[in-house]
Amino acid sequence: MQAETAQETMQALVIDRTGEAEELHLAEVQRPLRISDEVLVRVxxxxxxxxxxxTRAGRGTSAAIGRYPAVLGHDFAGVVEQVPYAAHPLRPGDRVYGMVRVPRMPGTHAEYTTVSSMSLAPMPASLDFAHAAAVPLAALTAWGAVVDTARVHDGQRVLIHAGAGxxxxxxxxxxAYFGATVTTTASPRNAEFLRALGAHRVVDYTSERFEEVARDQDVVIDxxxxxxxxxxxxxLDALRPGGLIVTVPTGSWPTMRDEAKARGIRATGYVVSPDARTLAVITRLIDDGAVRVHLDRVLPLAEGAEAxxxxxxxxxxxxxxxxxxxDPA
Ligand SMILES: NC(=O)c1ccc[n+]([C@@H]2O[C@H](COP(=O)([O-])OP(=O)(O)OC[C@H]3O[C@@H](n4cnc5c(N)ncnc54)[C@H](OP(=O)(O)O)[C@@H]3O)[C@@H](O)[C@H]2O)c1
Structure with a gap:
């Protein structure tokens, strides 16, 4: 195992203050030091x-940025560099993916990141690093909302807003995997894409009102x-009485629970947690071919502002x- 030294540096995409996307730039910063149960990963x-x-724009979690330059980025795919102890299940050189708690921890838009052993898992064998990096935060959020919170199951009607994102x-x-009849909202250019992923119906939000075509839904994932x-x-108009709405952009609707309650509908927000065990389940679905990962595009780190x-x-x-x-050989 390599010794941990405070002097080592790395390239990172940083901001020196919150603001426009142009604030993002490459810089040489201190490499994060691995502590306690953390794994040091070469991203x-x-x-x-x-x-x-x-967060970069001054909203999100920007109030928790402790110091600048700040490195953003929540998820990663990379190679284990250091593990906490010799008998740890991961070894240097292992391919892993996971999620960190930015900005309490330095982010992943950098050459190295440190991550709790509870927040990373071996990468799906069927994915390259770019596809693997796309998974942790988004897939854990989807799982948390659809499976853990809504407990979506066979025979249910589920409406998902922004299915193409x-x-x-x-x-x-x-x-769809858990047997629901899935309706999703998207612009027309994404209709084919979403049907191929298992959506039964795609509502064009630019020309149709979803609540007029999708009624009596058991669950809405917003x-x-x-x-x-x-x-x-x-x-609320699309849900049956007793149905459930899970709102993922938390804070976007402060009166949600009262409005829903007045209609006899259950309502909750959802906040993602970095969870290695769920990630391992998602890994299996990906390697079994049950779940696909779609990349819009891959950009160099230096072009983070464009992203x-x-x-x-x-x-x-x-x-x-x-x-x-x-990608390492
Ligand atoms: N609470 C949490 O822990 C948590 C975790 C993850 C994400 N989030 C939040 O959840 C939201 C979604 O995240 P994301 O990563 O999926 O975002 P994203 O990838 O940026 O979403 C982009 C998608 O939104 C679709 N879209 C835009 N306007 C729409 C509309 N009016 N109706 C339906 N679809 C529309 C677009 O489809 P078209 O091109 O077809 O318009 C596009 O594919 C964000 O607000 C994010 O901050 C919260």
Whole structure:
């Protein structure tokens, strides 16, 4: 095992202050020091999530940024560099993927990251690093909302908003895998893509009102929130009495629970947690071919600002990934 020294540095995509995407730039920063149960990982690829974009813009989790320059980025695929103890189940050289708690921990948009042993898992054998990096945060969120919270099962009707996005394209597949009849909202260019992932019906939100075509749903997984076109409030019209709405962009609809209760509908938010055991289950579904990972595009780390702009524009299909290093042989 390599000795841990405080002086080592690394390349990272950083911000010196919150603001526009142009604040993002490459810099040489201190490599994070592994402590207690953490694993030090050499990052090969890392995805960009809306929370990175919101935080960079001064919203999201920006209030918790302890110091600048700050490295953002929640998930990664890479190679184990150091483990906490000799008999640890992971070994240096193992291919892993996972999720860290940014900004309490340094982020993954860098050459190295440290991650709790509870928050990473061996990478799916069937994926390259770019595809693997796209999975952890988005797929754990989809699983947490669809499986752990809504307990979606055979015979249910489930409406998923924004099925074509990072979280959505996993949510559609998980809900279909567990036997639900899945309706999802998207623009027409994504209809074919979503049907191929298992959606039974794709509602074109640009020309149709989803609550008029999708009625008596058991569950709504809302990945838009009430910030756009009153998507949350209108979802109450799509649910049966006693149905459940899970709103993932938390905080976008402060009166949700009261409005839902008045209609006899159950409502909750959901917040993702880095969870190695769930990630291992997702790994199996991916390696079994039951779940696919879609990359919109892969950009070099230096072009992180472009990735932020694309997410801000709101029409990424699947995931955006930053390449930090070439795939190891
Ligand atoms: N609480 C948590 O722990 C947690 C975790 C992860 C994500 N989130 C939040 O959940 C939201 C979704 O995340 P994400 O990563 O999936 O985002 P994303 O990948 O950026 O979502 C992009 C997708 O949204 C679709 N879209 C845009 N406007 C739409 C509309 N009005 N109706 C239906 N679809 C629309 C787009 O499809 P078209 O191109 O077809 O329009 C695009 O494919 C974000 O707000 C994110 O911050 C929260």
């Amino acid at each position: 090969v690829a890392a995805s960009v999530n809306p929370i990175d974009v919101k 990072g979280v959505g394209h996993f949510a559609v597949q998980f809900a 990945l838009i929130g009430n910030v756009k076109d009153a998507t949350g409030t209108r979802s 932020h702009r694309l997410i801000e524009a709101g029409h990424v299909r699947g995931k955006l990934v930053l390449r930090v290093a070439p």
